[in-house]
Amino acid sequence: MDLASVFYLGVTFGLFAILVGIVLRTYSKKRKETGEAPKYKMLDDD
Amino acid sequence: MEKPSYNTDIVRGFVNWSIIWGLVAVLVGVIVSLQMVNPDLNFPPYLTFGRLRPIHTNAGIYGWGVGFIFATFFYMAQRLCKTPIWSPKLAKFQLWFFNATIIASAVTLLMGFTTSKEYHEMEWPIDLMIIVLWVMFAINIIMTIIKRREEQMYISLWYMMAAIIGIAVLFVVNSAAVPAALFKSYSAYAGTNDANVHWWFGHNAVAMALTAPPLAMFYYFLPKSTGVPIYSHRLSIISFWSLIFMYLWTGAHHLLWTPVPDWVQTLAMAFSVMLIAPSWGSVINGYLSMNGQWHQMRDNYLVKFLILGLTFYGLQTLQGPMQSIRTFSAFIHYTDWVPGHIHMGTMGWVSMIGFACIYYLVPRIYGNEIFSIPLANLHFWLILIGQLIWSISMWVAGVLQAGMWNAMNPDGSLTYTFMETMVEMYPYWWARAIGGLIYLIGVLIFIYNLYMTVQKGKKSSSTLTEAEGRA
Amino acid sequence: MWEKKPVLLMVLATCTILAGTIITMILPFTWVNTKADRIEGVVPYTPIEQEGRDIYIREGCNNCHSQTVRPLVAEVLRYGEYSKSGEFVYDRPFLWGSKRTGPDLARVGGKYPDSWHYKHMDSPRSMVPRTNMPDYKWLRDNPLDAEAIQHKMDVLDFPYNNPQIAALQTKNEMDAIVAYMQKLGNDINWRKATQVEIIGELVNPYAGVDHITMEPWESVYRNNCAACHGEHLEGEIGPELVGDNYEEEELFKIIYNGIPDGGMPSFSALGSDKVWQLTNFIKYYNQGEGESH
Numbered sequence: 001m002d003l004a005s006v007f008y009l010g011v012t013f014g015l016f017a018i019l020v021g022i023v024l025r026t027y028s029k030k031r032k033e034t035g036e037a038p039k040y041k042m043l044d045d046d
Numbered sequence: 047m048e049k050p051s052y053n054t055d056i057v058r059g060f061v062n063w064s065i066i067w068g069l070v071a072v073l074v075g076v077i078v079s080l081q082m083v084n085p086d087l088n089f090p091p092y093l094t095f096g097r098l099r100p101i102h103t104n105a106g107i108y109g110w111g112v113g114f115i116f117a118t119f120f121y122m123a124q125r126l127c128k129t130p131i132w133s134p135k136l137a138k139f140q141l142w143f144f145n146a147t148i149i150a151s152a153v154t155l156l157m158g159f160t161t162s163k164e165y166h167e168m169e170w171p172i173d174l175m176i177i178v179l180w181v182m183f184a185i186n187i188i189m190t191i192i193k194r195r196e197e198q199m200y201i202s203l204w205y206m207m208a209a210i211i212g213i214a215v216l217f218v219v220n221s222a223a224v225p226a227a228l229f230k231s232y233s234a235y236a237g238t239n240d241a242n243v244h245w246w247f248g249h250n251a252v253a254m255a256l257t258a259p260p261l262a263m264f265y266y267f268l269p270k271s272t273g274v275p276i277y278s279h280r281l282s283i284i285s286f287w288s289l290i291f292m293y294l295w296t297g298a299h300h301l302l303w304t305p306v307p308d309w310v311q312t313l314a315m316a317f318s319v320m321l322i323a324p325s326w327g328s329v330i331n332g333y334l335s336m337n338g339q340w341h342q343m344r345d346n347y348l349v350k351f352l353i354l355g356l357t358f359y360g361l362q363t364l365q366g367p368m369q370s371i372r373t374f375s376a377f378i379h380y381t382d383w384v385p386g387h388i389h390m391g392t393m394g395w396v397s398m399i400g401f402a403c404i405y406y407l408v409p410r411i412y413g414n415e416i417f418s419i420p421l422a423n424l425h426f427w428l429i430l431i432g433q434l435i436w437s438i439s440m441w442v443a444g445v446l447q448a449g450m451w452n453a454m455n456p457d458g459s460l461t462y463t464f465m466e467t468m469v470e471m472y473p474y475w476w477a478r479a480i481g482g483l484i485y486l487i488g489v490l491i492f493i494y495n496l497y498m499t500v501q502k503g504k505k506s507s508s509t510l511t512e513a514e515g516r517a
Numbered sequence: 518m519w520e521k522k523p524v525l526l527m528v529l530a531t532c533t534i535l536a537g538t539i540i541t542m543i544l545p546f547t548w549v550n551t552k553a554d555r556i557e558g559v560v561p562y563t564p565i566e567q568e569g570r571d572i573y574i575r576e577g578c579n580n581c582h583s584q585t586v587r588p589l590v591a592e593v594l595r596y597g598e599y600s601k602s603g604e605f606v607y608d609r610p611f612l613w614g615s616k617r618t619g620p621d622l623a624r625v626g627g628k629y630p631d632s633w634h635y636k637h638m639d640s641p642r643s644m645v646p647r648t649n650m651p652d653y654k655w656l657r658d659n660p661l662d663a664e665a666i667q668h669k670m671d672v673l674d675f676p677y678n679n680p681q682i683a684a685l686q687t688k689n690e691m692d693a694i695v696a697y698m699q700k701l702g703n704d705i706n707w708r709k710a711t712q713v714e715i716i717g718e719l720v721n722p723y724a725g726v727d728h729i730t731m732e733p734w735e736s737v738y739r740n741n742c743a744a745c746h747g748e749h750l751e752g753e754i755g756p757e758l759v760g761d762n763y764e765e766e767e768l769f770k771i772i773y774n775g776i777p778d779g780g781m782p783s784f785s786a787l788g789s790d791k792v793w794q795l796t797n798f799i800k801y802y803n804q805g806e807g808e809s810h
Contacts, residue, residue, distance in 0.1 A: 043273070096581070
């Protein structure tokens with residue numbers, strides 16, 4: 001494997017890590033309620 | 047909290063005008079479909095297929111599509127932010143400027159002033175008008191969001207903001223050109239570069255104008271119509287980030303097998319296939335929101351439009367990735383299959399969502415109950431059948447044509463001349479024209495129903511009368 | 518965090534959409550249209566060709582005609598050598614198109630003589646009976662604006678000379694679009710390069726064929742030859758074919774490879790069998806010799 005391939009692989013894994021990060025953050029127990037709050041609020045009479 | 051007084055005048059204005067431009071788009075569409083089957087219907091120099099087809103596409107995208115984006119964004123932003131529009135005056139000016147831009151586009155395109163770049167044919171002075179228009183709109187929406195009285199933002203606002211930024215970036219980059227006359231310019235990019243920039247624009251216009259905004263609408267109007275929240279706000283967030291990340295890599299799937307660098311094509315192909323995930327994230331989210339509410343598909347015509355629209359989005363985002371695969375693209379690209387695909391997205395997904403939004407909005411901005419639900423149902427079935435005839439006839443035609451183009455004899459020679467393949471298309475082009483005509487009748491019934499709602503509709507009960515609160 | 522901060526959310530969204538943009542749209546500029554891409558022989562458009570191109574754009578020809586040949590067997594057979602990046606360096610905008618209601622035009626230059634194009638643009642159906650292409654005869658009524666064209670050449674920074682500009686005075690839009698057609702794909706000498714050299718002896722597989730066998734071949738002739746050589750071989754754009762005295766093998770070679778300098782297209786894509794059918798049809802059917810064998 002040449003250097004470029006290693007670099008591309010690194011970028012791929014980096015991006016994947018960001019995705020995992022976003023998923024973990026969004027779905028953390030701490031954020032369960034705040035994360036889902038807007039969907040109820042928007043049903044309030046406007 | 048005291049109820050803010052929302053501006054509904056501006057929503058009315060954009061609803062009305064977007065419907066007019068939508069009618070123009072469908073009408074011109076039917077005309078060009080007839081020109082395809084009978085060249086005697088071309089009346090040079092102005093009314094030829096080559097000049098009318100861009101009017102059809104641009105009236106559809108910029109007049110109808112962007113028109114109801116303006117209408118719904120102004121409606122949603124005020125309510126999701128619990129604050130009136132930041133500048134009603136700017137919005138009012140925007141409405142006039144919008145119509146001036148669309149009219150200027152139509153007139154210049156008829157005169158043959160075109161850049162030839164698909165879905166971006168308008169020449170540089172119109173490009174400048176569109177940029178001004180978009181900046182006005184962006185400022186008004188963003189300022190409304192900044193001034194909001196609801197701290198956490200609902201997913202629709204996310205999609206709205208992404209669309210506002212995305213369209214701005216795409217449009218400005220792809221407009222770059224050197225003027226040679228008042229209505230003639232030469233692209234700032236040449237040949238292969240121009241192709242790659244253009245389809246980066248072209249495909250992401252689909253993302254930022256015809257995907258993100260309808261998703262914003264879907265996430266807002268589905269729960270409003272059903273009375274139950276969406277299945278998962280957090281899933282919508284994951285879909286959001288992955289969708290806006292992946293889309294931008296896929297433009298070159300329009301350029302498979304062309305001289306664009308191979309690795310750009312391969313990336314486009316790979317990302318197109320991966321795009322199934324975020325697209326279906328929204329589709330599944332929508333379907334799961336209907337849990338326990340499926341009976342509303344029968345009783346609630348708004349839900350019918352929204353869920354069928356979402357279903358076409360789901361089909362579109364499976365068919366699209368399939369077409370992005372090199373081997374499949376080699377077969378069907380350049381045939382009538384492709385318009386069949388596009389029209390499932392525009393006539394099915396985008397317009398169905400648009401119709402649903404307008405059916406929801408009109409009683410609320412005019413204070414009248416909808417004139418006739420049976421007519422709304424008839425409208426639904428006509429556009430559904432019209433669109434299915436349209437798309438299915440083109441898919442069959444495309445496969446037939448591709449098969450004939452590629453057919454070879456045992457000695458390695460081609461079986462058919464080009465004309466032998468073209469004449470086989472006529473029956474399918476007729477079917478397509480009939481599908482378009484049925485769709486047009488559906489749209490006319492829609493307009494009649496709305497007209498009667500405004501003129502003769504019963505005053506609606508207090509829950510709907512936001513119109514009273516309009517500024 | 519960003520779910521409560523719209524400006525931050527917009528900044529993050531911008532970064533997200535820029536990632537793919539930079540890699541797949543901006544980065545390719547470092548390779549495409551660079552020196553490595555250049556092809557010798559590819560030259561800018563002349564004033565009349567460029568004007569023809571602008572008319573092609575004005576009339577929206579790109580809505581029905583593509584201009585890239587993909588490296589696929591059936592496509593190269595049908596249209597010619599596949600397209601290369603370096604051939605498009607002077608194209609502003611690109612005109613590759615996305616739909617082939619009509620055939621691809623990337624290699625149409627030099628395929629037919631000018632007279633073919635004039636006749637076809639005047640009335641496409643007079644040559645291709647069931648085509649849906651509109652008539653463009655009216656382009657003949659519009660003279661060219663030499664001054665405006667000169668200005669456009671300056672904007673594009675393409676070379677031109679005074680005789681070229683002066684020559685525009687007597688030309689019309691039809692002349693310009695035909696000149697553009699003849700330029701397309703013709704900067705590389707692919708037509709001669711892809712000519713097939715026929716090795717060994719050619720043997721007519723239909724030697725001594727009778728009229729009844731040849732009857733169905735008339736449609737092959739009508740589909741491929743009649744537009745130029747007439748329904749009854751009487752000739753029009755191409756020469757009359759009755760009574761020419763080419764040998765069978767010679768006639769076969771002309772049909773198979775065409776005459777690149779003479780405006781006769783190659784019909785090798787039909788396959789040797791059909792070309793032999795045409796050879797026999799032209800040589801014997803209408804010359805009353807069919808039965809004599």
